Amino acid sequence: MALLSVKDLTIHFHTRNGLVRAVDGVSFDVHAGETYAIIGESGSGKSVACYSLLGLVPMPPGRVEAGTAMFAGKDLLRLSNSEMRKVRGKGISIIFQDPMTSLNPFLKVGEQLIEPLLLHFDMKREEAWEKATATLEEVGINNAAQRMNAWPFEFSGGMRQRVMIAMALITEPEIIIADEPTTALDVTVQAQILKLLKDLQVRRNIGVIFISHDLSVVADIADNIAVMQNGKLVEQGSRDAIFTAASHPYTKKLLAAVPVGEKQPAPAQDEPPIVSVDNLCVFFGESGTDSEVKAVNNVSLQIERGEILGLVGESGSGKSTLGRSILRLVNPTSGSIRFKDHDVTHMNARQLKPLRRQMQMIFQDPYASLNPRMTVYDTLSEPLLLHGICNRKNLDAEVFRLMDSVGLARESVLRYPHEFSGGQRQRIAIGRAIATKPQFIIADEPVSALDVTIQAQILDLLLELVDRFDLTMLFVSHDLGVVRYLSDRILVMRSGELVEAGTANEIFTAPKQDYTRALLDAIPGKSLLAARAADSGS
Amino acid sequence: MWRFIAFRTLQAIPVILTVITVTFFLVRVAPGGPFSSEKAVSPQVEAALERQYRLDLPMYQQYFTYLADLAQGDMGPSFNFPGQRVDELILQGLPITAELGLYAMLVAVVIGVLAGVIAALKPNSIQDYIPMSLAMVGICMPTFLLGPLLVLVFGIWFDWLPVSGWGSSPGDKILPSITLGAMYAAYIARLSRSGMLEVLSQDYMRTARAKGLPGHVVVIKHALRGGLLPVISYLGPAFAGLLSGSFVVETIFQIPGLGRFYVQAAFNRDYTMILGTTTFLATLIVLFNLLSDFLAAWLNPRLRYQFSKGK
Numbered sequence: 010m011a012l013l014s015v016k017d018l019t020i021h022f023h024t025r026n027g028l029v030r031a032v033d034g035v036s037f038d039v040h041a042g043e044t045y046a047i048i049g050e051s052g053s054g055k056s057v058a059c060y061s062l063l064g065l066v067p068m069p070p071g072r073v074e075a076g077t078a079m080f081a082g083k084d085l086l087r088l089s090n091s092e093m094r095k096v097r098g099k100g101i102s103i104i105f106q107d108p109m110t111s112l113n114p115f116l117k118v119g120e121q122l123i124e125p126l127l128l129h130f131d132m133k134r135e136e137a138w139e140k141a142t143a144t145l146e147e148v149g150i151n152n153a154a155q156r157m158n159a160w161p162f163e164f165s166g167g168m169r170q171r172v173m174i175a176m177a178l179i180t181e182p183e184i185i186i187a188d189e190p191t192t193a194l195d196v197t198v199q200a201q202i203l204k205l206l207k208d209l210q211v212r213r214n215i216g217v218i219f220i221s222h223d224l225s226v227v228a229d230i231a232d233n234i235a236v237m238q239n240g241k242l243v244e245q246g247s248r249d250a251i252f253t254a255a256s257h258p259y260t261k262k263l264l265a266a267v268p269v270g271e272k273q274p275a276p277a278q279d280e281p282p283i284v285s286v287d288n289l290c291v292f293f294g295e296s297g298t299d300s301e302v303k304a305v306n307n308v309s310l311q312i313e314r315g316e317i318l319g320l321v322g323e324s325g326s327g328k329s330t331l332g333r334s335i336l337r338l339v340n341p342t343s344g345s346i347r348f349k350d351h352d353v354t355h356m357n358a359r360q361l362k363p364l365r366r367q368m369q370m371i372f373q374d375p376y377a378s379l380n381p382r383m384t385v386y387d388t389l390s391e392p393l394l395l396h397g398i399c400n401r402k403n404l405d406a407e408v409f410r411l412m413d414s415v416g417l418a419r420e421s422v423l424r425y426p427h428e429f430s431g432g433q434r435q436r437i438a439i440g441r442a443i444a445t446k447p448q449f450i451i452a453d454e455p456v457s458a459l460d461v462t463i464q465a466q467i468l469d470l471l472l473e474l475v476d477r478f479d480l481t482m483l484f485v486s487h488d489l490g491v492v493r494y495l496s497d498r499i500l501v502m503r504s505g506e507l508v509e510a511g512t513a514n515e516i517f518t519a520p521k522q523d524y525t526r527a528l529l530d531a532i533p534g535k536s537l538l539a540a541r542a543a544d545s546g547s
Numbered sequence: 548m549w550r551f552i553a554f555r556t557l558q559a560i561p562v563i564l565t566v567i568t569v570t571f572f573l574v575r576v577a578p579g580g581p582f583s584s585e586k587a588v589s590p591q592v593e594a595a596l597e598r599q600y601r602l603d604l605p606m607y608q609q610y611f612t613y614l615a616d617l618a619q620g621d622m623g624p625s626f627n628f629p630g631q632r633v634d635e636l637i638l639q640g641l642p643i644t645a646e647l648g649l650y651a652m653l654v655a656v657v658i659g660v661l662a663g664v665i666a667a668l669k670p671n672s673i674q675d676y677i678p679m680s681l682a683m684v685g686i687c688m689p690t691f692l693l694g695p696l697l698v699l700v701f702g703i704w705f706d707w708l709p710v711s712g713w714g715s716s717p718g719d720k721i722l723p724s725i726t727l728g729a730m731y732a733a734y735i736a737r738l739s740r741s742g743m744l745e746v747l748s749q750d751y752m753r754t755a756r757a758k759g760l761p762g763h764v765v766v767i768k769h770a771l772r773g774g775l776l777p778v779i780s781y782l783g784p785a786f787a788g789l790l791s792g793s794f795v796v797e798t799i800f801q802i803p804g805l806g807r808f809y810v811q812a813a814f815n816r817d818y819t820m821i822l823g824t825t826t827f828l829a830t831l832i833v834l835f836n837l838l839s840d841f842l843a844a845w846l847n848p849r850l851r852y853q854f855s856k857g858k
Contacts, residue, residue, distance in 0.1 A: 063757060097759035105757075110750040114849065115772045125758045160848045176758075 011038035012183055012216045013062070013101075018076035018086075020054075020061055023069060031057045031071070033240035039184060039216040044207070046219045046227035046248075048263065049237035050460040051431075055220050058237070059186045061086065063101055064093045080184070098125040102177035106189040108169035112161040118145075118172055119157030125180045144175045148205060166324075167198035171205070178209060184216045191226060195323040195487055200531035203230055222460050225267050225490070225534025228252065236260045266465040267534070268494035271513040282311035283449055283481050284335060289344035291327075291334050304330040306505035307344070312449070317475060317482045319496030319513070321489060321528065327505040328485045332451045335483070336368055337361055348449070366396040366445035373454035375434035379426040385412070385437055386422045392444045407444075414477075415440040416470060432463035436470070443474060451483045456491060468495055489532050493517055501525050552841060559833045566829040567617070567822065571610055574821050581626040581816045600626065600819075613822070622823035627815045633823035636808055643713055644804035647723055647796070648789040654728030655785065659735025660778065666736070667743035667774070668766065678736060685733025690792075694726040694799040713802040723800045727793055731785050735778055743774035776843060783839025787832035 020032040032054040039045045049055040060066045062078050062085050078085040081100060088096065102125075105111040113121055122144070123137035132140070138157065145153035148171040161169060170190060177185050187206060191199035207230045210217045221227050227234060228248070235245035236259060244257040255261050291305040304327040312318050322328040333339040335346055337353055345354045348364060356364075372378035379388060389408045393399040399407045409419050415436040426434055435455060442450055452471065456464040472495065475482055486492050492499055492513070499516045501509040501524065509522045520526045582588055582596055597603045601612060616623060622633035662678035669675055701722060702710035709719040746752070747770055755769045794806025805824065812820035844850040 065753060065757060094759040094761060097757055099759060103754075103757045105750060105754060107750060111754045113751040113755065113769050113773075115847070116769070124755075124760065128759055162849050173754075176754075 012041050012080065013039040013218075014077075014079045015058075015062070016077045016079075018058055018061065018078060019074040020057055020066065020071055021074050022071050030240045032061070034076075035237070035240075035242045036076075037235055037242065037245065039218055041183070041216050042211065042214045043232045044210060044217045044219055044227075044230050046221060046231035046234045047237060048221055048224055048227065048234060050222055050462065052239075053237040054240040055237045056188055059103075059188065059218055059220060062186070063097050063103065064088070064090075065103075095129070098182070099129040099180050100182055101184045101186065102180065102182045104170070104173050104177045104185060104187045104190045107193050108166055108173050109193065111173060112169055114161055116161075117157070118159055118161060118164070121161075122157070122172070122176055122179060125176070129180055141175070141179060144179045145172070147209070148172075148175045148178070149201070150175075167194055167202065170194060170198075170202055174202070174206065174209070178213075181213065182215065184218065185210075186218045186220070188220045189222065190219075192221070192223075196489065196533075197323060197527060197531040199226070199533065203533065206230070223533075224263055224461070225532075228534035236263065262462055266462040268465060268468060268490050271493045271496075271517065280314050283314045283349060284310075284312040284483075285347045286310050286331075286335060287345045287347075289331070289334065289346060290342045291330050291339055292342045303327075303505045305334060305341075308502075308505075308507050309344075310500060310507065310510075312481055312483060314448075314481055315475075315479060316497040317472075317484055317495055319492035319499040320483060320485045320502060321487065321492050321499060322502035323487060323528075325504075326502045328502045329453055331502070332370075332453055332483055332485050336370055336451060338370070366392070366398075367447050368449040368451070369442040369445060369447040371435075371438055371442045371450060371452040371455045374458050375431055375438050376426075376458070378438055379434055379441075381426055384423050384425055385417065385440075388426075388437060388441050389444055392441060396445050398445060411440045411444055414443065414474065416466075430463075431459050432467060435459065435463075435467055439467075439470065439474070443478060443480075446478070447480070449481045449483075451485065453485045454487065455484075457486065457488060464491070471495065489517075489528060501528065551844075555837055555840065559837060562833055563826070563830055567614070567826050568610075570822055570825045571613065572606070574816070574818050575606065577816070579816050581818060600624065617826070622826070623819035625817060625820050627811065627817040627820060633819045636820070637805065637823060637827055640803065640805035640808055643802060644790055644793055644797070644806065647713070647720070647727060647793055647802065647804060648786060650720060650724035651728035651731065651789050651793075652782075652786055654724050655731035655735055655789075656778075656782070658728075659732040660739050660775065662732070662736040663739025663778075664743055664766070664771070664774075666740045667747060670744060675740075679740065682733040682736040685729050686737075688729070690726055690730065690795045691799065693729055694722075694796060697722050697726055698799070711801045713800070713804075719800075723796050723802060726799070727789060727796045731789065734785070735781065738777045738781055739775055742777040743770060746770045746774040749773075772846065776847060779846060780839055780843045782842070783835035783837070784832070787828070787835040790831055791828040 015038070016036045018032055018035045019030075022029040022031050035054075035058050037045065037047075047055045047059070057066055057071070061071070061073060062080075064085075073086050076086060080096070083092070085093075085096065112118070119138060119141055122141035123132075123134065126132045126137040126140060127134065130137075142153045142157055145156060150156055150168060150171055156164075161172070164172060174190070190206065191202050194202060203226070206217065206219075209215075219227055219231060231248045233245065234248055234251045236243050236251070236257065238259045244251070244255065244260045251260060252264070255264060287309050289305055289308045290303070292301055292303050294301040306327070308331060310318075320328045320331065330339055334341050335348075337346070337356065341354060345352060347353065348368060351364060353361065353364065383391075386408055389411050390399075390404055393404060393407055408422065412419055412422065417433065417436050417440065421429070426437065429437065439455070455471070456467050459467060468491065471482070471484075474480060484492065484495055493516075496513050499511060499513055500507055501516070501522070503524050509516065509520065509525045511521075516525060517529065520529060580602075581600075582593055588596075594603070601609060604612070613623065620634060622637070625631050625633050625636060628636060662682065666675040666678045698710045701708045707718075708722055709716045710722070712719045713723070714720070752765065752769060755765045760769075790805070793804060794810050796802070797804045797806035798810070808820060809824045811817070812824060
């Protein structure tokens with residue numbers, strides 16, 4: 010018998026802008042010892058559906074219109090407040106997406122861990138503390154007894170997610186809902202957390218509902234997969250069935266969006282490199298003290314004209330700092346940076362200005378990097394006027410031309426960033442970057458904030474633009490699959506140093522360094538990728 | 548942490564010194580002097596007076612003599628109260644003003660925090676609108692209007708409470724404390740509302756509810772500490788403001804506190820008294836700001852952590 014049986018779940022949001030059918034007639038069962046993955050893009054209703062099981066959907070504006078969710082003989086959708094509190098954290102617990110914000114920064118980790126024990130089991134404090142310490146150990150936190158007394162901010166993202174998992178496990182619930190538990194984490198940490206969740210689930214025979222937007226993440230751990238689109242569950246089946254014999258077009262689209270394969274490396278050029286960096290060091294903090302951070306440590310690299318150079322590393326590896334210092338957005342500590350014939354290492358703002366139009370940047374977060382009070386027109390025309398590329402007369406035509414290049418509809422020229430989706434915003438940001446007809450662009454994680462299908466579109470747009478405008482690009486990312494898909498050459502960075510360089514093919518088939526191998530091993534969904542590669546090969 | 552405290556305390560010294568210096572020279576360049584009044588004084592008497600109060604010395608000498616005296620806790624003789632020293636007069640008035648400030652603070656914190664938290668629990672409902680409208684009125688209403696109004700209603704119409712004095716009849720401390728605290732209560736209510744709203748919208752509130760914690764535990768244990776941090780940082784400046792701003796209330800209710808010295812001194816060009824009270828209040832303001840910084844640091848583990856690393 011199923012642990013949880015959801016039938017015909019329908020949740021509507023009654024907002025000022027009308028009715029939103031967030032969840033529309035969704036039915037699924039979760040069994041003990043099963044990992045049930047729900048896949049969908051942001052806004053597909055996957056989180057709302059799961060949060061409603063614990064009454065965590067804000068009501069109003071939300072309202073459960075129909076359906077049942079039977080758990081332990083009771084309908085979760087019709088429990089009183091006090092009955093619901095007995096289910097929360099005891100029968101069903103949740104691991105939230107962002108471990109950085111989901112722990113209370115004002116309470117020690119131990120204090121937060123024992124809370125559900127004191128609440129649901131009437132345990133003594135000492136006893137609860139002991140159990141919490143044991144659970145922390147179980148999720149792989151060293152020195153657990155000591156770490157119980159630490160504050161959340163003293164943990165890294167991956168460690169915090171372990172704390173969240175411990176908090177969810179501690180009451181030995183029958184079901185754990187994991188809402189994108191690894192989306193905010195580095196790929197190697199993600200691999201550890203996924204393995205941990207899977208191990209715990211098997212050992213304790215719990216049912217896990219795993220919510221994700223990324224098919225490759227669940228490829229290794231899910232038993233059954235459901236695909237949601239616009240509030241409806243469009244397809245469900247066993248993992249193998251979904252990956253090999255998906256029938257719904259949307260599922261196929263999701264599968265096709267996972268970047269697979271690699272670019273043919275561009276032929277070698279006789280020209281001198283467009284960017285050349287020698288022994289670059291960027292240090293932060295007081296030199297010679299513990300607080301000194303060697304963000305970039307003695308890095309040398311060359312970027313050839315016309316190539317896409319992928320720069321991979323985990324968070325904190327210094328890859329963004331390296332990119333920014335090439336554009337002189339960060340001042341180097343020592344070493345030299347050459348852009349074409351110019352030594353830009355020590356140029357001042359005035360000397361840099363004519364070069365600025367030739368080198369541009371695309372930032373990670375299209376939500377934060379566009380000025381919310383500027384329309385598309387303002388955003389795109391600003392660099393055109395600043396660098397004297399257009400005068401007032403031909404400005405409109407140039408703005409429209411840019412919008413065409415990045416695939417934005419001309420009608421939306423007077424709209425503000427908040428009126429666009431994440432993918433469209435990134436198109437605006439790309440348009441801004443290519444407005445000055447640059448020769449060199451640094452793209453810093455330009456797709457990591459986007460859904461997987463949108464991600465594929467943006468990557469193809471970048472490839473097309475590089476080809477069409479003869480651009481050279483430094484592509485910074487933590488996602489190896491994306492880098493492989495796009496780059497001619499790949500650099501691997503760790504703790505401020507370059508550890509390996511090579512063509513995409515060399516890096517992926519014959520990595521020389523252990524660290525590169527570890528990164529490659531951590532890529533989720535290898536089984537999926539292998540199957541798909543075989544598919545496209547045949 | 549100790550290094551941080553020592554460092555911040557040292558930083559306060561130049562601030563106070565600047566206040567003393569500016570005030571010292573400003574009062575002396577202001578037109579008129581302590582002995583210019585309707586009654587003409589003979590030149591000989593004026594010269595004698597000036598010598599007695601050392602006003603005949605060059606200004607820089609007066610300044611350094613004053614600083615040297617101040618370092619020994621001597622604020623000089625009052626011009627307006629012959630035979631009495633400024634430091635003695637301040638110490639006489641201080642306990643009364645401090646007591647008034649303390650009660651007003653109590654009024655402000657209890658009413659303000661309660662109103663703010665209640666409003667934040669159900670934003671944009673009647674439970675939010677009523678306390679927040681009252682807070683708006685409280686901020687807009689000056690003490691010299693609120694005081695007489697309260698006197699009129701509770702002192703004269705209902706005849707429940709005495710309308711003036713301090714400690715001479717039972718209950719005479721209530722109206723002045725409320726009058727002085729009202730504006731601060733209103734401000735604290737708004738601060739705690741926005742602080743609580745901010746914290747209540749954080750992801751970790753959802754985590755707390757997902758554990759099955761009942762609503763009041765979520766609010767008291769998980770939200771209050773973070774939500775009231777802005778209030779804590781405001782307490783220091785507020786208390787200093789209460790002390791230095793109490794003269795209106797002291798005048799309305801005829802309370803023999805510090806305030807009346809302050810006002811009279813300004814009218815009478817009582818140089819030493821102006822300097823003394825200004826220096827004293829400036830020191831208090833700086834001190835309370837420091838204290839609330841330390842308190843906020845102590846309550847916020849992230850800040851505390853930075854301090855303990857000696858940054």
